[in-house]
Structure formats: C-alpha cells, structure tokens
Amino acid sequence: MARLVEIASRSRATVGDAEYERRLAICSACPDLQYGTTCRHCGCLVKVRAKLVESTCPYPYASQWAQ
Numbered sequence: 001m002a003r004l005v006e007i008a009s010r011s012r013a014t015v016g017d018a019e020y021e022r023r024l025a026i027c028s029a030c031p032d033l034q035y036g037t038t039c040r041h042c043g044c045l046v047k048v049r050a051k052l053v054e055s056t057c058p059y060p061y062a063s064q065w066a067q
C-alpha cells in the first residue's frame with residue numbers, strides 16, 4: 001500500500017500527516033468504506049485518495065472530509 005501511495009503522489013501535491021490521518025479516521029468510521037480499504041462511491045483505495053490535496057470525499061450531498 002505504501003508503494004501505491006508513493007506512486008500516486010508523484011508530481012502531485014500531497015497533504016501533511018495530520019490531515020492525512022484526519023481523513024483516514026473519517027473514512028474508517030464511514031459506513032461506505034468497504035473491505036476496510038475501498039470507498040464505495042468512487043472505488044478508490046482511501047489510503048491513496050486521502051493523500052492527495054486535490055482529492056475530495058465523494059459522499060453523496062456532503063463531503064465527510066469537510067472541515
């Protein structure tokens with residue numbers, strides 16, 4: 001997984017550790033996280049998606065990552 005995060009992060013802006021952990025904590029508690037790894041709405045591995053600044057949470061009608 002770390003290798004996937006590294007590959008996806010090349011040439012793209014990434015969030016800091018605190019924001020990354022905040023996003024992952026929200027995903028961990030989300031009812032739409034499947035298999036402990038994958039967002040039901042976008043099919044993304046959340047450990048990869050959460051690392052990128054440009055990413056948003058695709059939860060319908062309201063991002064769960066919004067601060």
Ligand code: SF4
Pocket residue numbers: 026027028030031032033038039040041046056057058059064065
């Ligand atoms: S809907 Fe948002 S909070 Fe839920 S698993 Fe997907 S990215 Fe994470």
